[in-house]
Amino acid sequence: MTRSAASLVLLAACLPAAAATHTVxxxxxxxxxxxxxxxxxxxxxxxxxxxxxxxVKADDNSFRCARGCDGDGSGGDGAPSSAIWTFTLTFxxxxxxxxxxxxHGAPGTGMAGSIVVQVPTPVVLQSFGVD
Numbered sequence: 001m002t003r004s005a006a007s008l009v010l011l012a013a014c015l016p017a018a019a020a021t022h023t024v025x026x027x028x029x030x031x032x033x034x035x036x037x038x039x040x041x042x043x044x045x046x047x048x049x050x051x052x053x054x055x056v057k058a059d060d061n062s063f064r065c066a067r068g069c070d071g072d073g074s075g076g077d078g079a080p081s082s083a084i085w086t087f088t089l090t091f092x093x094x095x096x097x098x099x100x101x102x103x104h105g106a107p108g109t110g111m112a113g114s115i116v117v118q119v120p121t122p123v124v125l126q127s128f129g130v131d
Contacts, residue, residue, distance in 0.1 A: 019043050021088065024113065027052040030104045032113035040120045044090045055080040056087075059098035059107040063089060091117045 019042040025033045028051035037045065047056050047065065055066035055078050063069055067085045068076015076085075080103045091097065097115045098107055105111035 019090075021046055023048065025050045026054045026056060026101070030101075030111045032056075032099075032101075032111065035113040036116065037113070038116040038118060039091060041092055041094050041117050042090070042120065043117075044088050045115060046086060046088045048086045049081070049084055051082075051084075053080050053082045053103050054101045054111070055103070056099050057102050059100065062097075063099075064102075065089070091115060093117065094119045 020039070021044045022037055022039055023046045024037060026047055026049045030052075039045065049066070055064065057064040057078065064078030065087045066076070066078050066081045067083055068074040068078070069087060069089075070078040080101070094117050097117065098112065099114070100106055100108075100110065100112040103111075
């Protein structure tokens, strides 16, 4: 293998792993499960209503979703709904995102949860004996 080919292999090995999709169940009852989820920047979270009149609203008002999300052009909206709905959001930026159900909570209280978004750790592979 040439040095340039070895460099490309090492460069590719330093890229972050593929993004994952995690699940948060909304209800049944007055809870999010899990209530705190830790993911890596670029991962997605699928919220699924398992029963009850619920929605998911970010503490910072960056999203409000249920049968679609406000402003996403899907024709749905983020108003609380008792339908069995699912939506998926991608979280590209590290930090903590708090959220709650408008019917049963408020920022940080009642039916509330959080997503901790961590910086991705690159996978580094070492190669020995490459000329």
